[in-house]
Amino acid sequence: MNPTPKMQAAFEAFDKRIKAWQPYPGARQLCATCDEPTERCEEDGIYTEDGEGPLCVECWHKTPEWILENAEVRHGAKDAELD
Numbered sequence: 821m822n823p824t825p826k827m828q829a830a831f832e833a834f835d836k837r838i839k840a841w842q843p844y845p846g847a848r849q850l851c852a853t854c855d856e857p858t859e860r861c862e863e864d865g866i867y868t869e870d871g872e873g874p875l876c877v878e879c880w881h882k883t884p885e886w887i888l889e890n891a892e893v894r895h896g897a898k899d900a901e902l903d
């Protein structure tokens with residue numbers, strides 16, 4: 821049975837809605853901390869070394885892990901200036 825033009829239009833509208841609902845490739849992720857979309861997909865999701873996540877960039881920047889890492893970088897640059 822061939823789909824009628826009306827059925828075809830309904831399928832296309834449905835397909836469009838599904839694609840609009842999932843603008844990112846792969847499953848859409850929500851941040852484990854604030855429930856906001858992480859703007860990332862499964863392949864490049866952000867997880868801490870303890871396996872916490874996925875996190876959005878904002879919450880990732882609030883983790884002790886990230887702060888420590890970036891504090892070290894800043895500290896290193898400061899030391900370099902003093903030398």
Ligand SMILES: [Zn+2]
Binds near residue numbers: 853879
């Ligand atoms: Zn978050």
